[in-house]
Amino acid sequence: MVAIFGAGVMGETLLSGLLRAGRPPGDLLITERRADRAAELTEKYGVRAVGNVEAATEADTLVLVVKPQDMAALLDEISPHVADGNLVVSLAAGITTEFLESRLAEGRSVVRVMPNTPALVDEGMAAVSAGRHCVPEQLQHAIELLAATGKVTEVPESQLDAVTAISGSGPAYIFYVVEAMIEAGVVLGMPRATATELVTQTLYGAATMLRDTGQHPTVLREQVTSPGGTTAAALRELDDHKVRAAFISAMEAAAIRSRELSGG
Numbered sequence: 001m002v003a004i005f006g007a008g009v010m011g012e013t014l015l016s017g018l019l020r021a022g023r024p025p026g027d028l029l030i031t032e033r034r035a036d037r038a039a040e041l042t043e044k045y046g047v048r049a050v051g052n053v054e055a056a057t058e059a060d061t062l063v064l065v066v067k068p069q070d071m072a073a074l075l076d077e078i079s080p081h082v083a084d085g086n087l088v089v090s091l092a093a094g095i096t097t098e099f100l101e102s103r104l105a106e107g108r109s110v111v112r113v114m115p116n117t118p119a120l121v122d123e124g125m126a127a128v129s130a131g132r133h134c135v136p137e138q139l140q141h142a143i144e145l146l147a148a149t150g151k152v153t154e155v156p157e158s159q160l161d162a163v164t165a166i167s168g169s170g171p172a173y174i175f176y177v178v179e180a181m182i183e184a185g186v187v188l189g190m191p192r193a194t195a196t197e198l199v200t201q202t203l204y205g206a207a208t209m210l211r212d213t214g215q216h217p218t219v220l221r222e223q224v225t226s227p228g229g230t231t232a233a234a235l236r237e238l239d240d241h242k243v244r245a246a247f248i249s250a251m252e253a254a255a256i257r258s259r260e261l262s263g264g
C-alpha cells in the first residue's frame with residue numbers, strides 16, 4: 001500500500017500518475033488536512049482519504065508531499081507508526097535525508113526526491129538520493145514509483161539543491177519565457193491565440209530536437225542563426241541585456257533558497 005501525505009499540486013500529480021500507470025486505486029491512500037480537497041480527490045480518483053496516523057500504519061511506502069515548513073509536524077505525528085522495513089519518500093524541497101532520519105525512529109529507510117510538475121503529463125524529471133539505511137531494493141522501489149510520471153535519475157544528495165534550482169523550479173522559468181514571447185507576438189500585432197499557438201509548438205519542437213537529435217544546444221542554435229539575419233539581431237539584444245547571466249544568477253538564487261529551506 002502506498003500512502004501520499006499532502007494532496008496538493010504535487011501530491012495529486014503523483015497520485016494521478018500512479019493511477020495512469022495502472023496501480024489500482026485500492027492500493028493507494030491519501031491524507032489531506034483540507035477536508036474539501038480530500039473530498040474532491042476521493043471523488044475524482046476513487047482513492048481513500050484517511051488520517052495521517054491511519055495512513056502511516058496501513059502503508060508500507062509513505063510518500064510525503066507537504067510543504068517543507070509542514071514537514072517537521074507531519075514527521076512527529078507519523079513517526080511512532082512507521083514500521084521498521086517500511087520506506088519513507090519525501091518530495092519536499094530542501095528537506096535532507098538527515099533531517100528525515102532524525103525525526104523518525106533509528107534505522108528507518110528514507111529516500112529524498114526532487115520532482116517537477118511535468119510529471120502531470122508523464123514527462124516529469126525527478127532526481128533521487130537514498131538515506132543512510134535505505135537498501136538498494138528500496139531505492140529501486142522508489143525509482144519505479146516515480147517512473148510512473150517520467151524520467152528518474154539518482155544523484156548524490158549534495159547535488160539536490162542544484163537539481164531543485166534546475167529541474168524542480170525549471171518549468172516556471174520556461175513558462176516565464178513563454179509568457180514573454182507571447183507578449184512579444186501581441187506587441188508585434190498578432191492575436192494572442194495565434195501567438196500562443198506559435199510559441200507553444202516552437203517550444204515543443206525545440207525540446208523534441210534537443211532530446212531526439214542528441215545535438216548540442218549550441219549547434220541547434222547556430223542552425224537557426226543566419227549571418228546578418230533576424231536571429232542574430234535578436235540574440236544580440238538578449239546578450240546586451242545579460243539574459244544568460246540573469247538565468248545563471250536566478251538558478252544560483254534558487255539553489256541558495258533550497259539550502260536555506262534545509263537550514264544549512
Ligand SMILES: NC(=O)C1=CN([C@@H]2O[C@H](COP(=O)(O)OP(=O)(O)OC[C@H]3O[C@@H](n4cnc5c(N)ncnc54)[C@H](O)[C@@H]3O)[C@@H](O)[C@H]2O)C=CC1
Nearest residue numbers: 006007008009010032033065066067068070091092093115
Ligand atoms: N509544485 C512544484 O513544482 C514542486 C513541489 N515540490 C515539493 O512538493 C511539496 C508540495 O508542494 P505543492 O504540492 O506545490 O504544495 P501544496 O501546498 O499544493 O500541497 C501541500 C498539501 O499538503 C497539505 N498538508 C499540509 N500539511 C499536512 C498534514 N500535516 N497532513 C496532511 N496534509 C497536509 C496541504 O493542505 C496541501 O494541500 C513541497 O514540499 C515542495 O517543495 C517539489 C518539486 C516541485
Ligand SMILES: O=C(O)[C@@H]1CCC=N1
Nearest residue numbers: 093164167168169170
Ligand atoms: O518553489 C518551490 O519551492 C518548489 C520546489 C521546486 C519547485 N517548486
